[in-house]
Amino acid sequence: MNAKIQVVLCKCCSEMPKLLNIARLEKLASESGNVLSVMTLDGLCDGKELTQIVAEARAKEIDRAIVLACQKKDVSPALIKAYRRAGVNEYLVGIVNIREEVVLPHTAEPERAQTKAETKLLAAIARSRLLQPLERSSEDMKTRNVVIVGGGVAGQAAAREAAKYGVHTIILEKTGKSITAPGVVMPRARLIGGKGYGGNFELRIKVGESVEDLGAASIVVASGGGWATLKGALAKTVKGALPLYEFYQKLQLDQVPAGTVVFMDTPDPAGKTLKVQDFAWDDTLETAIELKKKRPDTAVFVVFQEMRASGLSELAYKEAAEIGVKFVRYDRSATPKVDPKDPTVLTVKDLSQGEVLKIKLGAMVFASIPASQDNQIIAEALRIPMSPDGGIRRGSIQRGPVSTPKPGVFVCGSALFPKSRDVAAAEGEAAGKMAGEFAARGSIEYGGIVAQVTQEKCSACLTCVRTCPYEAPFIGTATKAEIRVQACQGCGMCVGICPSKAIELLNYTDDQIMTESKTLLGGDF
Amino acid sequence: MKAGSNLEKVFESGQFAVTAEIGPPQSANPAPLTHHAKMLKGYADAFNLTDNQTAVVRLSSIASAVIIMREGVEPVIQMTCRDRNRIALQSDLLGAAALGVKNVLCLTGDHQTFGNEKGAKNVFDFDSIVELQVFNQLRIQGKQVGGEVLKDPPKTYLGCAENPFATPYEFRAFRLAKKVVAGADFCQTQAIFDMDMFEMWMDEVRARGLDKKIHILAGVIPMKSAGAARYMKNKVPGMIVPDHIVDRMKGAKDAKEEGIKLCVEQIEHLKNVKGVHGVHIMAVAWEEMVPRIVEMAGLLPRPNFES
Amino acid sequence: MIVAKRKPLNEIAEMLAPYKKVTIIGCRSCVAICLAGGEKEVKMLVSALKIKNKRDGRKQQIEGTVVERQCEKEWVQEIEDEILDSDVTLSMACSLGAQTIGDMYPKHLTFPGLNTGIFGVPEEQGVWSENCVGCGNCIIHTTGGICPIARCAKSMLNGPCGGSANRKCEVNLEVDCAWSAIYDRLKLQNRLDLIESVTPAKDWSASHSGGRRVIVREDAKLTQHQKKGKGVT
């Protein structure tokens, strides 16, 4: 073993020496095999201290390091830069979180905390000896296209923001409506298929009747909600059933039919399929007020199970009540009904008054909006997951609020879950920024901690292919698994599930992980 | 005449036939069989002896048949393909015929997982249609399935069962046709509760002219309680019990009486369905009610060919 | 593919309890793919048994190894030392693998670690269904490509039986009725005439009922001369 290890103890703003015996840790480190240098610093966050490390590492020809400090995220970037100057591979710099794992939570038991710190140090050294230097590579993006699926409020906002990064935006709009946005707008265009990975997607689109290929560096899904569609029992029965959005447009054009207007939360009051979006109440109240003001003689009802009117819409609620809009609350045990034999009368039991109302319908308007039906096709084309509501599923919040689990694919607006124009526009901007910034990088960085297949062990069982959320593993020409490194995110799911133990995650190999756990268990407790 | 059994004679004379079931006991004691035979004699033309029904071990159907024959009652033995391969099935057919059993009902058999010997290895060398075909060839040509020709073939009247209420529905009349081709002389149906559905099936049967080629006995079950109705509705595969029947049983003051009444009404209805040549009453563990049902349905007296 | 399932660990532990040195042998073929006896399972089993021994205070040496295909003598031969060095071998292959080791080393004890189940098709990850029982005389060209011998609980040739409700099997309401599926498939293919006539009794002599079956490919067999040439007796 030729590993040349440097151990650095950071006093972490003088917290560490209060609890731990630094001298004992230093001694333990220096007595361990392969450790050529042991240094104690006041604080790694200080640039001067880093210079000392670099100097020592160079002098002792150090090739790997263990740093006892605080959380990796906080110390990592500067430290890694420093070690790079000293010629140490960034993947050989191990950070042991002594501060949060030992110093802070065990103040009452200094002796045991000391033992724990020592064991952690030994485990880190043991693991460090097994590590290998890893490299990152880069691949040029073949295009600077940011493809935006959907040209609604969110899509337009995304295009505007993305364009600021100097990338080429392309909006795929399924309708023929004209849209003002930077870049290209393709009317009557739909996304129907795709392959590739963040940076180099190859999309298949349908424009009118012709099918075309389109490269993309990043993608924004802004497919909107199912604004024009109504699902549910009542929507089927009632002849004049309208989505709120459509009713609002009719109201603007004075095309609202005569007679009583009932605004209701959902056309599926007994089911669980449709939830009512918070903002829908704001819009409902606003529309009801506008209607009542325009046509004071029209009877206007708002029928609801639970209303979440907050803030300013609380005022709208008051105003509506004052000008004569009637509010009727029902519950699941007695849902409003329309007899199919007489689809012009709504029967509803008013919970607050206790009486059963029979309302002769002029128009019936529903506030809830289902997810866009296009989502399914888009999700399948990009192989991104969906939420139970039928929207596109968000990625982990740590990847950003407009991310999908797939790097390079972003989502905004009602494609996630129907929402108001304002929120959709804001999300569109965010997604546009993310997608623009992503595409503007011009190249994809990959490698480092990625999965690696030992093909002799592979049975081509497809388990890794089926399990990976990123489509990194595939069965290659040798009919053995291979890893598409550009797509590999380094999570190790395929490694943990491979029945033949044919895959390893670099620098998180079984041997490395179990050496660490074994060393930890070998120490005193 | 194929076998000259009482049942065959009833059909051939163009009369409306009645068959019922006697369940062999879960013991070596023949007394319950004798008891039921005495009680039911004269109330049906022949009685089915079930073959380890629902895969529960019982006194064998051939032995049971011989026991009731001693009381002057005609048996229909059920023979399932679950427990016997082609050697045993053919051998048992010869044996049954030699003992004077003339009616045999060919069945695939309930799966052993329903019974009290769940660990059994099943056979299913044949299914019911193959069984019919083999038995038919054996009785007509005296030829075994393996080709060997026997000197004295069995004289047997062959029956089958069919369930109009099992999926795929559109295949059910089709399947009866296969059984006719395979050699079935009569058919006892699964218990009927949904008359509309049964009549739809009969329409198909008649459209194929099957009612002219096979004697159909419509199956009925008298119910003791609303619970029984619900159980059959929800738990018995391939059985359809409409809600109105369950409701009627639930609403009845005296469920047992209601069950009898319902059964009699069903028989009255079935008598008038074209192509139905008889009824098969499955009074499971309620055999004592058969005489009353038969009488109330106006099916007495039963024809007598002995004199 | 042959699909197997690991025996319950208590059964395995009990089987191995009397022996001091145990070698557990996995297989990289079918049983690895069906997640029952590949390297991962072998390693986990070794570890689990060691924990059990630690708990029970039993001294037992347990090793694990994996071969490419345990049903082939040449692959087994490669680990001959590990096998013969132990008191007992636990095979984590299908019964074919276990029997191959047993036949090669008749004095040595070889126990099965898996229950060999079915010829299965992977419906989805982690789910395998029995679609063939190897009856030796395939008829699925007449049944819409669906095998009634394997997929019907009663192996009916003229099904479906009267227990088919909602196109499910009476034996297991989760399982599709094979004959309903055959009917639907043939209808789709416009080939219902195939089941119009009575299918006669099946000749089961090509199945296991005909005794232990051996399949021979004469032109592939090595002649006595060839075998001698290769130094194999």
Place this chain on the structure above:
Amino acid sequence: MTEPRPKIVGFCCERHGMDAVVLAARSGKQFEVSVRLVQVPCTGRVDGMHILRSLEEGADAVFVLGCLEKNCYYDTGSIEGRKRVGYVKQMLSELGLEKERVEMFNAASSNSWVFPEIVAKMVEVVRKFGPVGGEKR
């Protein structure tokens, strides 16, 4: 050293899992000192073998800590982690060992109280069942 302590190993993902540990510590929470964490990129990387080996090599209890299933950095990683833990639990039960010694937990990076609770729970498990080897600590 005085009386022995429960030996607990935790495989902890470096995303929400580790964040929850750090947040707990920074919020001044104290927890049992004898817990030893092994950092993995994602709980989907955890292999049943890692858990079993830890028990074999002296751990009294092992837990796996990952992101919330609906908010996993690697999308489905913590679901995989849960399944791996479930399989080990099943193996332990089959052998008549206490499956409670092995547990899967999920945390959000903003939950400062979760990690101390997890540790407390595992300490309780070891208190109840003692060490795997039998000799009482």
